[in-house]
Amino acid sequence: MASPTDQKFALPTLTAMVVGSMVGAGIFSLPQTFGRVTGGLGALIAWTIAGGGMLMLAFVFQTLSRRKPELDAGVYAYAKAGFGNYPGFLSALGYWTVCCLGNVSYWVLIKSTLGALFPVFGDGNTVAAVAVSSLGVWAVHFMILRGVRQAAALNTIVTVAKIIPILIFLVFVGFGFQADIFAANFQGGPGLETEGLFAQVRGTMLVTVFVFVGIEGASVYSRYARKRSDVGVATLLGFLGVLCLLVLVTMLSYGVLLRPDLAALRNPSMAGVLQAVVGPWGAVFVSVGLIISVLGAYLSWSLLAAEVLFSAARMESMPAFLAAENRAKVPSAALWLTNSLVQTFLILTLFAEQAFLAAVKLTSSMILLPYLLVAAYALKLAWSGETYDETPRGRRGDLVRALLATVYAAWLIFAGGLKFLLLSLVIYAPGTALFVIAQKERGHPVFTPAEAFLFAAAMAGAVVAIYGLAAGYIYV
Template identity: 85%
Template structure:
C-alpha cells in the first residue's frame, strides 16, 4: 500500500491557519452583536478582558508546544495528558462540535447576506438557503479529500483576500467617524439605561469567544509544522493581528451610527455601517468580502475538525475507523463524519428563529471546556515544575500566564450563563457513545470511578436541558 506523502507547513502557512480560522463570520457581525448589548465603554472593557485573557491563552499554547512537543493535536492531547482519557475525549468532542457549529454559522450568514437581495434566502435558515448550503458543504468536502496541503494553500490565498476588504472598511469608516456620535454611544445611550456596566460587559463574552475560536489552529496542526518553534510564534502573530482588527471594527462603528441603530442592523452588520458612510456600494463591497472570508474560514475549520477526530482516534479515544487516511494523506473517515454532522446541524437551523445567533453562542459555549482544560494543564505543569528544571524565572512567568488563562476560561463559563452550558451537555452526554465504542474496541474498561461521576453529571445536565426544551423553558 502506498504511504501518504508527508506534508509540512512553514510558519507563514501556520499563521494563515490561525488567522483564517479566527477571521470568519464573527468579525462581520460585530457592530450589531456588540450594539445589541453594550456601548463604547462596555466594548472597550470587554475587549480588554477578552484580549488579555486570550493573549494568556495564546501564551499557554506557545508554552505547551515547546514543553510538550510530543503532544500533537493541541487541545485534545493536552486535556488527555492532564486529566485522563474521558476528559480528553470530551475536549476532542467539544472542539470537533465547535468546528461543525462554526461551519453551520458560516453558511447561515452567507445566505443571510444573499437574503438582502434575494428574499427567498431570508435570514439564512429557509429551505432554499439550506439546500444551497448543502451543495456547498459537499463541494468543499470533495476538495479537501484531494489533499490537506492543497486545501491549506487555498486557505492561505483566501486569508489574504479576506483581510483586504476588512482593512479597506477600516479606512473608509475611519474617515466617516464622528466624535459626537461616539460620545453619545459611550455609555450605551437609549435602551440601556437600566443595564449596568457589568451586565453590558458580560453580554459580550460569548461573542468575544466566538471571534477568537481558531487561536489554537497552529497547535492542532502541529504534526504538520516544519519546526515546532513555529507553532507558538504563529499563534501569537495570528492572535495579535486579529485582535487589532476586531477592536477597530467594533469601536469605529460606534462613531458612525447610534447604538440602537447598530443593534437593528441586518447581519453582516459591517455592511450597514459602511453603507452609512459611502452609500449602497459599501454594503455590496462588505458582502463580497464576507463571502470570501467565510468560505476561507469554512475550509480552515473543516480541516481542523477532521484533524481533531483523526488525532483522537490515533490516540485511542475515538473509534478506530476515524484514524483512516486516503491515498492523499487526508483523514477521510473523520472528514465524512464531520460533514455529516454539519449537514444535520444545518437542517436543524430551519427550526431556529435566530439561527446565526444560536450557532454563535452554542459554538462559544462548547469551546469553553477545551480551553479550560488546556489552560489548567499548563498551570499544573508550571505548579509542579515539570519540564522547568533549572528554569525558575520561566516557571514563575508561565505560572502567572497559565493562572490568568485558567481564571479567564472559568469566568467565561459563568459569563456564558447556564442555558448554553446545559445545551452543550446535550451534545457531550450522547456523544460519549463514541468514547465507549473506542474503549470496547481496545478491550479497556469504559470508565474509571471518577469518570463515571463525570459522565453522570453530564447526563443529568443533558436531561435537564432536554426537559427545558420540551417544556419551552429553554428556547432556541
C-alpha cells in the same frame, strides 16, 4: 505519495491557519452584536478582558508547544495528558462540535447576506438556504479529499484575500468617524439606561469567545509544522493581528451610527455601517468580502474538525475507523463524519428563529471546556515543575499566565449563562457513545470511578436541558 509528516507547513502557512480560522463570520457581525448589548465603554472593557484573557491563552499554547513537543494534536492531546482519557475525549468532542457549529454559522450568514438580494434565502435558515448550503458543504468536502496540503495552500490565499476588504472598511469608516456620535454611544445611550455596566460587558462575552475561536489552529496542526517553535510564534502573531482588527471594527462603528441603529442592522452589520459612510456600494463591497472570508474560514474549520477526530482516533480515544486515511493522506472517515454532522445541524437551523446567533452562542459555550482544560494543564505543569527540571527559567511567568488563562476560561463559563452550558451537555452526554466504542474495541475499561461520576453529571445536565427545551423553559 507524501506522508502527513512530509507535508510540512512553514511559519506563514501556520499563521494563515490561525488567522484563517479566527477571521470568519464573527467580525462582520460585530457592530450589530455589540450594539445590541453595550455602548463604547462596555465594548472597551469587554475587549480588554477578552484580549487579555485570550492573550494568556495564546501564551499557554506557546508554552505547551515548547514544553510538550511530543503532543502534536493541540487541544485534545493536552487535555488527555493532563486529566485522563475521558476528559481528553470530551475536549476532542467539544472542539470537533465547535468546528461543525462554526461551519453551520458560516453558511447561515452567507445565505443571510444573499437574502438581501434574493428573499428566498431569508435570514439564512429557509429551505432554499439549507439546500444551497448543503451543496456547498459537499463541494468543499470532495475538494479536501484531494489533499490537505492543497487545501492549506488555498487557505493561505483566501486568508490574504479576506483581510483586504476588512482593511478597506477600516480606512473608509475611519474617515467617516464622528466624535459626537461616538460620545453619544459611549455610555450606551437610549435603551440601556437600566442595564448596568457589568451586565453590558457580560452580554458580550460569548460573542468575544466566538471571534477568537481558532487561536489554537497552529497547535492543532503542529504535526505538520516545519519547526516546532513556529507553532507558538504563529499563534501569537495571528492573535495580535486579529485582535487589532476586531477592536477597530467595533470601536469605529460606534462613531458612524447611534447604538440603537447599530443594533437594528441586518447581518452582516459591517455592510450597514459602511453603507452609512459611502452609500449603497459599501454594503455590496462588504457582502462580497464576507462571502470570501466565510468560505475561507469554512475551509480552515473543515480541516481542523477532521484533524481533531483523526488525532483522537490515533490516540485511542475515538473509534478506530476515524483514523482511516485515503490515498491523498486525508483523514477521510473523520471528514465524512464531520460533514454529516454539519448537514444535520444545517437541517436543524430550519427550526431556530435566530439561527446565526444560536450557533454563535452554542459554539462559544462548547469551546469553553477545551480551553479550560488546556489552561489548567499548563497550570498543572508549572505548579508541579514537570518539564522545568532542566530549564527552570520562566516557570514563575508561565505559572502566572496559566493561572490567568484558567481563571478567564472558568469565568467565561459563568458569563455564558446556564442555558448554553446545559445545551452543550446535550451534545457531550450522548457523544460519549463514541468514547465507549473506542474503549471497548481496544479492550479497555470504559470509565474510572471519577470518569463515571463525570459522565453521570453530564447525563443529568443533558436530561435537564432536554426537559427545559420540551417544556419551553429553554429555547434556542
